[in-house]
Amino acid sequence: MTPIYLDWNATTPPHPEVLAAMLRAHEHGWANPASVHGPGRKARAHVDRAREAVAALAGAPFEARDVVLTSGGTEANNLALAHVFATPGGALLTSRIEHPSIVRAAEALADRGVVVVWVAPEPSGRIAPEAVAEAIDRTAKVAEVRLVTLQAVNHETGVIQPVAEIAAIAHARGARLHVDAVQAMGRLDPEAWRGADLLAVAAHKLRGPKGIGALVPRPGIALRPLLFGGAQERGLRPGTQDAAAAAGFAVAAERAVDGPRRYAAVAHLRDRLEGGLLRLAPASPPIRNGEAPRAPHVINLSWPGWRGAELCAALDLEGVAVSSGSACAAGTAEPSPVLCAMVGEARAASAVRVTLGEDTTAADVDDALARWARVVARAVR
Numbered sequence: 001m002t003p004i005y006l007d008w009n010a011t012t013p014p015h016p017e018v019l020a021a022m023l024r025a026h027e028h029g030w031a032n033p034a035s036v037h038g039p040g041r042k043a044r045a046h047v048d049r050a051r052e053a054v055a056a057l058a059g060a061p062f063e064a065r066d067v068v069l070t071s072g073g074t075e076a077n078n079l080a081l082a083h084v085f086a087t088p089g090g091a092l093l094t095s096r097i098e099h100p101s102i103v104r105a106a107e108a109l110a111d112r113g114v115v116v117v118w119v120a121p122e123p124s125g126r127i128a129p130e131a132v133a134e135a136i137d138r139t140a141k142v143a144e145v146r147l148v149t150l151q152a153v154n155h156e157t158g159v160i161q162p163v164a165e166i167a168a169i170a171h172a173r174g175a176r177l178h179v180d181a182v183q184a185m186g187r188l189d190p191e192a193w194r195g196a197d198l199l200a201v202a203a204h205k206l207r208g209p210k211g212i213g214a215l216v217p218r219p220g221i222a223l224r225p226l227l228f229g230g231a232q233e234r235g236l237r238p239g240t241q242d243a244a245a246a247a248g249f250a251v252a253a254e255r256a257v258d259g260p261r262r263y264a265a266v267a268h269l270r271d272r273l274e275g276g277l278l279r280l281a282p283a284s285p286p287i288r289n290g291e292a293p294r295a296p297h298v299i300n301l302s303w304p305g306w307r308g309a310e311l312c313a314a315l316d317l318e319g320v321a322v323s324s325g326s327a328c329a330a331g332t333a334e335p336s337p338v339l340c341a342m343v344g345e346a347r348a349a350s351a352v353r354v355t356l357g358e359d360t361t362a363a364d365v366d367d368a369l370a371r372w373a374r375v376v377a378r379a380v381r
C-alpha cells in the first residue's frame with residue numbers, strides 16, 4: 001500500500017533540487033566557512049546565499065546582512081525572546097496557541113520575573129487585535145510591555161492571525177512584535193507577517209533540510225546572543241556553520257518565493273478532502289476546528305467518539321500519515337494545548353490534523369478519503 005503523506009505541517013519532503021544542492025555542497029563545499037582560504041570562501045558562499053534567499057523571501061524591510069542562521073524555528077523563537085528580555089524586567093504578551101518553542105520560553109521568562117500575559121484566543125482560533133490592545137494597556141500600568149509575540153499561521157489549525165493589525169497596535173504603544181512565521185513562509189504572501197520586527201523561519205517547513213532556520217530582525221535591531229563562542233553569524237550564533245545545510249536552505253528559500261502560488265492551488269484539494277471527511281460519519285459528524293481565514297492546506301477536525309491519537313494510529317495502519325497535534329507535542333498523552341485554549345479539552349482530545357502540500361494530488365485526496373472511510377466503517381462504537 002502506497003503511503004499517503006498528509007502531515008506537511010510536521011515537516012515537508014526535501015525538494016530534489018535541495019537534495020542535489022546539498023550533495024554538491026557536501027562534496028565541494030565542505031571546508032569551514034569561517035576559513036579565509038579558497039575552500040573556506042567556497043563554503044561561505046553557500047552560507048551567504050542562504051542569508052540572501054531568506055531575506056528575499058521575508059521581503060522588505062528585511063536585509064540579508066541581518067539574517068541570523070539558527071538550528072531551526074525553535075532556536076529562532078528562543079533567540080528572539082531571550083534577546084528582548086536579556087535585561088531584567090519588562091512584560092511579554094503572547095497566547096497559549098503559540099508553538100511550544102514560544103510557550104515554554106515564555107514560561108521560563110515568567111520564572112525569571114518577566115510579566116507574561118496570556119491573551120485568550122477566540123473560539124475561531126484568531127487572536128483579536130482588540131484583546132491585544134486591551135492587554136497591553138492593562139499591563140502597561142504594572143510593567144513596560146516590550147514584546148508581543150504572535151505566529152502568522154497556527155501550526156495545528158492553519159488559522160491566519162491579523163499580524164499587520166496587531167503590529168500597528170504594538171508599535172503605537174511602544175512594543176515590538178516578534179512573528180513566528182515558520183508555518184507561513186513559502187505558503188502565504190509576505191502580507192502575512194507585515195509589520196514584524198523579528199521573524200522566525202525554519203527550512204524544513206519549506207522543503208529544505210532539518211536543523212537550519214533563521215531569525216530575521218528588522219534593520220537596526222541589534223540582537224544579543226544566547227550562546228557564546230566564535231564570530232560566526234556576527235557572534236550571535238557562534239559555532240561552525242553547516243554549509244551543506246545552508247546550500248539546501250538557500251535553494252528551498254529561493255523556491256519558496258513562488259510557494260504561495262503553488263499552495264493557493266492546493267486549496268481546492270483541501271476543500272474536497274475536508275468536504276468528504278465532513279460527510280463520512282453522518283451519525284456523528286466531525287467538527288471543524290479553526291475558522292477562516294485559514295491557510296490553504298490545513299484541516300483540523302474533532303471526531304466525536306474517537307481519541308485523536310487512536311484515529312491517527314488506525315489511519316497509519318491504512319497508510320495515511322496524519323497527526324493528532326503538533327509533532328512537537330506528539331508522543332505526549334496530553335490533548336493539544338492549542339485546541340484546549342480554543343475549544344476545550346473534549347474537542348481537543350478527539351482532534352486530527354491533516355495538512356496537504358504542494359505535491360499532494362487529487363488521487364491522494366480520493367485515496368485518503370477511501371481509506372479513512374474504511375477506518376470509520378470498521379469502528380464499532
Ligand SMILES: Cc1ncc(COP(=O)(O)O)c(C=O)c1O
Nearest residue numbers: 072073074099155180182183202
Ligand atoms: C509554528 C511553529 N513554530 C516553530 C516551530 C519549530 O521549528 P523547528 O522544528 O525548526 O524547531 C514549528 C515546528 O513545528 C512550528 O510549527
